[in-house]
Amino acid sequence: METRELRYFVAVAEERHFGRAAERLGIAQPPLSRAIQQLERRVGARLLERTSREVRLTGPGAVLLAEGRAALDAVDAAERRTRRAAGSGPDLVLVAKAGASEELLAKVLDAYAAEPGAVEVDVQLCGPGQQERLLRDGRADVALLHRPFDSTAGFDTEDLASEGQSLFLPAGHPLSTHAQLRLADVADVPLPRWPGPDGTYPNGAGPQVRDTAQLRQLVSLGRAAAVLPDSARHGLADDVVAVPVVDAPRVTTVIAWPPHSRSRAVADLVRCAARL
Amino acid sequence: METRELRYFVAVAEERHFGRAAERLGIAQPPLSRAIQQLERRVGARLLERTSREVRLTGPGAVLLAEGRAALDAVDAAERRTRRAAGSGPDLVLVAKAGASEELLAKVLDAYAAEPGAVEVDVQLCGPGQQERLLRDGRADVALLHRPFDSTAGFDTEDLASEGQSLFLPAGHPLSTHAQLRLADVADVPLPRWPGPDGTYPNGAGPQVRDTAQLRQLVSLGRAAAVLPDSARHGLADDVVAVPVVDAPRVTTVIAWPPHSRSRAVADLVRCAARL
DNA sequence: TCCAGTGATACCCCTGCGGTATCGATCGGC
DNA sequence: GCCGATCGATACCGCAGGGGTATCACTGGA
Structure with missing residues (x-):
């Protein structure tokens, strides 16, 4: 064929x-x-x-x-x-969700840059669900994914970090004074709607967002609230409050790459990240 | 391209x-x-x-x-x-190494056959290292693999069983009287040579074998000794002795399938196997 | 009944794949 | 140092088949 x-x-x-x-x-x-x-x-x-x-x-x-x-x-x-490989373009492309695992991403990049023989790494940020595609069709070589949200099917992976989730909401929101929450407490908060694989949004009450950076801005503006991994707290403005949701599923950040990858650079980067 | x-x-x-x-x-x-x-x-x-x-x-x-x-x-x-899918040929092809995990394989097949809506399963036996290829190029839909020997890269997997390994040797062999062994004890037993991915055999002292069934016969004939998962003990003749090797790596049998598989039959079979 | 919309067919042109014959370069043997 | 063997590249030719335009055939809806 x-x-x-x-x-x-x-x-x-x-x-x-x-x-x-x-x-x-x-x-x-x-x-x-x-x-x-x-x-x-x-x-x-x-x-x-x-x-x-x-x-x-x-x-x-x-x-x-x-x-x-x-x-x-x-x-x-x-x-x-x-x-x-023929030389045009960056040597290595890493793809991550915009606004997710920022601190971890920075550490990985720094650690790899310090490695002897490190090559130029191009960082590509994208919306959720796009990374797998980029990795699969060769536009990227490595990805940071988040279980259980992203599918790691068909890739080799290495776990990097695991964290709980918090509800991020504008200061002044009724729930913002709680020390912690349970999923049941946030059941009727209208959560943001993410695009499906086909790029369309499901029907519902929450605002439409394309990535975590956008979402953060909406939360700042008091127009949204969302359950996100704790690390999204990093570098947050004063007008946003994060309240741990104790029974939300834990989120594991993994580094993923195509299984038949024979690239030295990918191997180095992965080893480097796993050591952190 | x-x-x-x-x-x-x-x-x-x-x-x-x-x-x-x-x-x-x-x-x-x-x-x-x-x-x-x-x-x-x-x-x-x-x-x-x-x-x-x-x-x-x-x-x-x-x-x-x-x-x-x-x-x-x-x-x-x-x-x-x-x-x-168009109808010609079997509905589902399962590939396993000849002579490995026989009992488990039988149980999986029986359990699936009892399932409502079960389709005809074609069982294909092959030598080590061939299964991944068959799964990748569509000649098979599901495989039984053995970590850490087989690469599960690029497939979805579910663990089925985990077991230790034993040294299988002819009755009368000096080591056959031991109750247990360590890897150091078997260091100078000439182990069988398996073909590499290219089909050629490495140089060495042991006999050349293509699958576990062959190997079993050679052991019976007193021409070989080998470290294999404990389950190879199943249905063994009297003239072969199995001595546990306590510090050999544990072997995990997994069921593997291509990640984008959308087949109902594959999902049923996997669910069935995981329940065992 | 007519018309709009959709996939299939008829027919033509020309790209591009595969074949044969041959060239040009390189290495080994004497 | 020359000759022959080996191997990939080039020249040239024929034709299968992919792509285009014009048109047909069928189905629903107004």
Whole structure:
């Protein structure tokens, strides 16, 4: 199976519409129709159920969509990492959630920079749920993830730190005077809404946020309250109060990298971080 | 990057010879040379250093070989699993090392078969080190692996059982009368040699074996002795003695599956196994 | 019944992959 | 130092197949 065919199929499967998929791919619709037919013949299975009203995935189609996305990411990763190894671009890209584990991140970077043979590290900050993608398709080499929020599936990981969570809220909020809280106490605080994997927000009452840095600003402004790992307390302004939520799940910060990574720099950075 | 280019590159990188690689790929040598040149132009980096005497990998070339193999496995896996989802072939393939964890394997299969909605499970036995490959390229859906011997990198896993190791040796062997042993005691017993990832055997004194079932037979014949997990004791003939090696590392049997697996059957089987 | 929307088909063009023949460079043997 | 063997690169050719435009066939809804 060629990557071109796979890209075409994934586009149609995601758009559920040949015309839109063709536009996205920058080709006309007829060659796309033919390519899908040919793919179906080659695989020996109907992948899409088409009527003139809608395009639906069949069972095998759903399998190919999931596996195909992973395969395309792997191919992209191969190309990106090769290109980077050739010298253009940074030597190592580390990705972390904006506003999360800031202190730990700084320590890791400092410790690695002091290492003999350390290379230039590019730090990329992003919203939650984006890191896995970047790591998978080769735009990043290492990531800081937070269990149980982020999926570490398919990566090698090393635990770095573990911490409790607190409710962060504007000074003056009724709950801000408590010494500690339980999850039940915060049940009716409208929590912020994070975007799903597709970039859309679930319905609900809380404000829409894209990363922890944004959220912090909203809390400062008195427009939000949120349960976050204790370390978010670091460098907080006076107008925000953090109250420990004693029965919230503990959050473990891990460093993650692609399992077949043969890079000396990745190994050094991981070893360095694990020593902290 | 197209799959074809990647396959060509991997072939040349592995053979370190354009002619042999072309033969293996079933094409003539000139188109192969051109394809590699074009790939190098597109990636913007020299991947192979050629002289008329040898072909050597450059740094970026080594990166592309490692990443490219993984990517090709992912593409193959996508195609295989899609084809299988389409109905031809078994619904679920489980791979295990021949002769290892036999009892546990039987229990897992029985338990799953009793599950409502259980599908047909194909059991594939293979030598050590082959399972990861099969799981990665889609020829298998689930594997029984043994830490710390097998690499679980890149898979989701669930621990099933943990056990010590014993020295298995023919009755009558001088060490067979001991109640227990330490690693130091077995240091000069010639242990069997397992094939490396490339299928060749390291140099040494012990017999060459391909799987645990073979090894068991050799032990029975009085031609070998080996340190193996205690469970290998199961169903052993009288002429083989197992002496616990108290300071050998404990072996954990885990069930492993590809992380993006969306299959109901895999999830059921894993849940079933974890309950044991 | 007609029209809008959607995927499939017909047909054409041309890129680009694969093949054969041959070149040019390098190394070993005498 | 020359010759022959070996190996990758180049030149050139034929054609499969991917992409484009025009158009058809089918389905729902007004």
